[in-house]
Amino acid sequence: MRIALFITCLNDTLFPDTGRAVVRLLARLGHDVEFPEAQTCCGQMHLNTGYRRRCAPLVRGFAETFAPYDAVVTPSASCAAMVRDWHPRIDPRAAPVAPKVHELTEFLVDVLGVIDVGAHYPHRVAYHPTCHSLRMLKVGERPLRLLRAVDGLDLVELPDADECCGFGGTFALKNADVSSAMGVDKAAAVRASGADVVCAADNSCLMHIGGTLTRNGSGVRTVHLAEILAATREGPS
Amino acid sequence: MPTYLGMPPFPKAARDAVADRRLRANLAHATGTIRDRRLAAVAELDDWAALREAGRRIKDHTLEHLDHYLRLLEERVTEAGGVVHWARDADEANRIVVDLVKATGQTEVVKVKSMATQEIGLNEALAADGVTAHETDLAELIVQLGDDRPSHILVPAIHRNRAEIRDLFRRRMPGAPPDLSDEPAELAEAARRHLRAKFLSARVAVSGVNFAVAETGTLVVLESEGNGRMCLTLPETLISVMGIEKVLPAWRDLEVFLQLLPRSSTAERMNPYTSTWTGVTPGDGPGDFHLVLLDNGRTATLADEVGRQALRCIRCSACLNVCPVYARAGGHAYGSPYPGPIGAILSPQIRGIGSPVDASLPYASSLCGACFEACPVAIDLPEVLVHLRARAVENGPRHPLVDTAMAAAGWTLRSPGRLALAQRVASSSRRLVGRRGRIRRLPGPLRAWTDTRDAPVPPPESFRAWWRRTDGGRRP
Numbered sequence: 168m169r170i171a172l173f174i175t176c177l178n179d180t181l182f183p184d185t186g187r188a189v190v191r192l193l194a195r196l197g198h199d200v201e202f203p204e205a206q207t208c209c210g211q212m213h214l215n216t217g218y219r220r221r222c223a224p225l226v227r228g229f230a231e232t233f234a235p236y237d238a239v240v241t242p243s244a245s246c247a248a249m250v251r252d253w254h255p256r257i258d259p260r261a262a263p264v265a266p267k268v269h270e271l272t273e274f275l276v277d278v279l280g281v282i283d284v285g286a287h288y289p290h291r292v293a294y295h296p297t298c299h300s301l302r303m304l305k306v307g308e309r310p311l312r313l314l315r316a317v318d319g320l321d322l323v324e325l326p327d328a329d330e331c332c333g334f335g336g337t338f339a340l341k342n343a344d345v346s347s348a349m350g351v352d353k354a355a356a357v358r359a360s361g362a363d364v365v366c367a368a369d370n371s372c373l374m375h376i377g378g379t380l381t382r383n384g385s386g387v388r389t390v391h392l393a394e395i396l397a398a399t400r401e402g403p404s
Numbered sequence: 405m406p407t408y409l410g411m412p413p414f415p416k417a418a419r420d421a422v423a424d425r426r427l428r429a430n431l432a433h434a435t436g437t438i439r440d441r442r443l444a445a446v447a448e449l450d451d452w453a454a455l456r457e458a459g460r461r462i463k464d465h466t467l468e469h470l471d472h473y474l475r476l477l478e479e480r481v482t483e484a485g486g487v488v489h490w491a492r493d494a495d496e497a498n499r500i501v502v503d504l505v506k507a508t509g510q511t512e513v514v515k516v517k518s519m520a521t522q523e524i525g526l527n528e529a530l531a532a533d534g535v536t537a538h539e540t541d542l543a544e545l546i547v548q549l550g551d552d553r554p555s556h557i558l559v560p561a562i563h564r565n566r567a568e569i570r571d572l573f574r575r576r577m578p579g580a581p582p583d584l585s586d587e588p589a590e591l592a593e594a595a596r597r598h599l600r601a602k603f604l605s606a607r608v609a610v611s612g613v614n615f616a617v618a619e620t621g622t623l624v625v626l627e628s629e630g631n632g633r634m635c636l637t638l639p640e641t642l643i644s645v646m647g648i649e650k651v652l653p654a655w656r657d658l659e660v661f662l663q664l665l666p667r668s669s670t671a672e673r674m675n676p677y678t679s680t681w682t683g684v685t686p687g688d689g690p691g692d693f694h695l696v697l698l699d700n701g702r703t704a705t706l707a708d709e710v711g712r713q714a715l716r717c718i719r720c721s722a723c724l725n726v727c728p729v730y731a732r733a734g735g736h737a738y739g740s741p742y743p744g745p746i747g748a749i750l751s752p753q754i755r756g757i758g759s760p761v762d763a764s765l766p767y768a769s770s771l772c773g774a775c776f777e778a779c780p781v782a783i784d785l786p787e788v789l790v791h792l793r794a795r796a797v798e799n800g801p802r803h804p805l806v807d808t809a810m811a812a813a814g815w816t817l818r819s820p821g822r823l824a825l826a827q828r829v830a831s832s833s834r835r836l837v838g839r840r841g842r843i844r845r846l847p848g849p850l851r852a853w854t855d856t857r858d859a860p861v862p863p864p865e866s867f868r869a870w871w872r873r874t875d876g877g878r879r880p
């Protein structure tokens with residue numbers, strides 16, 4: 168199986184640790200991933216801001232870049248949903264590629280069939296189900312099953328977990344007041360959970376939650392799910 | 405919707421609401437309670453998904469053949485002794501109703517909650533011709549007494565708490581006891597006494613319509629308080645105003661919606677009062693019945709392939725109650741009697757997307773999808789929001805800054821080389837802006853981010869640079 172890694176522009180630029188974690192994790196599970204360097208962005212930001220025409224070349228580029236692979240794995244539920252739900256509607260040439268794109272936890276559970284990835288992560292962790300993982304991809308219990316199998320990890324419940332954190336792409340700028348108010352409530356829920364780490368399948372939401380937490384002086388860290396799953400006793404993340 | 409002209413765009417209107425702690429507490433409490441109850445009410449039915457699909461299909465079928473069912477409805481209502489009027493827009497509808505009321509010689513009318521009449525600003529139009537309209541729905545009454553605007557479809561006074569309502573009754577309701585407490589039972593009793601006098605003297609009533617059954621010419625109203633039933637039966641003249649999308653083909657279609665609507669809106673298995681009426685019946689109820697069929701932008705909405713699904717809406721307000729944006733921004737920020745997610749897609753369609761408030765509404769969502777999940781007729785609200793954003797960019801007021809940013813981002817992201825270059829620029833700036841791993845102030849439009857949140861410092865090396873340097877980790 169030829170597996171391509173779709174890293175997403177945000178992870179690539181601001182959160183490279185997440186990508187390295189995916190590579191390490193999959194290598195540990197015995198799979199080589201390729202990184203097609205022609206990749207850039209799924210076009211979500213443009214589509215969601217109303218710039219649908221500017222999004223079209225990105226969709227075409229994505230389809231061309233990833234067409235040769237059997238599977239595409241990405242550490243972003245939001246971008247996976249964008250590709251699967253929207254790409255075929257924007258460009259019919261994307262239709263055969265779209266179903267091959269899997270968010271990391273889907274890829275692990277559904278494609279590779281693993282739950283225990285051999286990770287070790289001795290922290291109190293809360294999981295935030297990002298809206299797109301919850302309602303567009305419907306990843307359901309997959310992330311939780313993976314987390315429960317992590318050695319040393321203490322999974323705590325996040326109050327009102329399925330409420331949006333308020334990021335929403337350019338919503339965070341266009342409606343900054345409402346977005347911030349939502350972020351403050353999410354950060355309060357994270358603190359109330361008693362976790363020292365909050366994780367999710369999207370760095371975009373974590374960036375928003377993390378930025379709110381540190382601004383309010385909370386010591387709770389935000390960590391992408393992939394980095395938790397990649398951590399071992401020998402190589403903690 | 406004349407009442408709301410000149411509203412500021414959503415972000416500005418929402419800012420005040422976000423800052424109003426009491427409002428946010430009222431909203432969080434009310435929506436949080438109903439949200440949990442709705443989930444429980446829905447979970448009781450194991451065929452909910454099938455019901456939802458049936459609701460979607462019936463509505464879509466009706467909308468596809470709207471001309472046919474509306475003509476059938478007109479025919480049946482007329483046969484039953486009613487008079488049907490067609491109104492292209494708000495002005496026409498108001499003119500029709502005002503003339504009908506004036507022909508009776510009355511100067512007061514009672515009303516049972518109707519979104520359509522709020523949409524057209526009927527109360528104001530009546531007032532301009534010397535007719536006073538009395539709202540009889542408790543929440544509407546609260547809004548009316550406070551010279552306020554409704555902020556929720558089902559609970560128009562959701563933004564008010566009990567103490568505020570008591571103060572309002574004491575000040576503005578003739579005959580309210582001076583020692584009125586804020587106990588719900590006492591408040592309801594005061595309103596009941598106040599309204600009873602209106603019902604007994606009213607000769608003319610104006611009603612809304614939840615559903616209209618084309619095959620029999622029957623109109624249906626669902627309510628909780630029974631005041632609507634008084635409006636529908638006591639007066640001599642009844643004028644019902646309905647948006648043309650409310651029609652259903654057949655009586656048996658009601659079965660689906662009488663399950664979907666109460667569970668989605670009030671989390672009840674069945675609403676307390678369901679009234680149906682068909683034309684006139686000599687010696688029983690109003691002797692004079694008029695039905696005003698309101699277009700007001702609906703056929704234009706129907707022409708939009710993606711956007712038309714908004715016309716499936718049965719005004720249950722489930723999307724409002726689950727919307728995290730509504731819960732913080734409040735209903736008034738949407739600048740229309742239709743607030744929340746449905747307002748964000750309906751108002752810009754029926755009014756057109758030209759004004760600043762309408763162009764801002766499709767952006768009043770984080771696209772979290774909670775509304776779609778809750779909607780009993782499966783309106784894909786995020787899809788329509790994204791669709792309308794594209795229309796706003798094409799036809800609405802331009803935002804030069806956003807245009808430029810999007811063009812620049814598009815140009816950068818079209819090429820991996822240019823993306824890599826931008827990443828290097830970002831990394832090189834990290835020492836200038838970073839402090840303890842977080843950026844506390846970004847320049848330009850990005851300041852909206854760092855006003856309240858820290859931003860991450862760009863790492864020294866992007867992922868693609870790392871991959872290149874180490875061959876995907878194979879080289880140290």
Ligand code: SF4
Binds near residue numbers: 716721746779781782
């Ligand atoms: S859009 Fe759906 S959820 Fe919202 S009010 Fe209409 S029917 Fe109810």
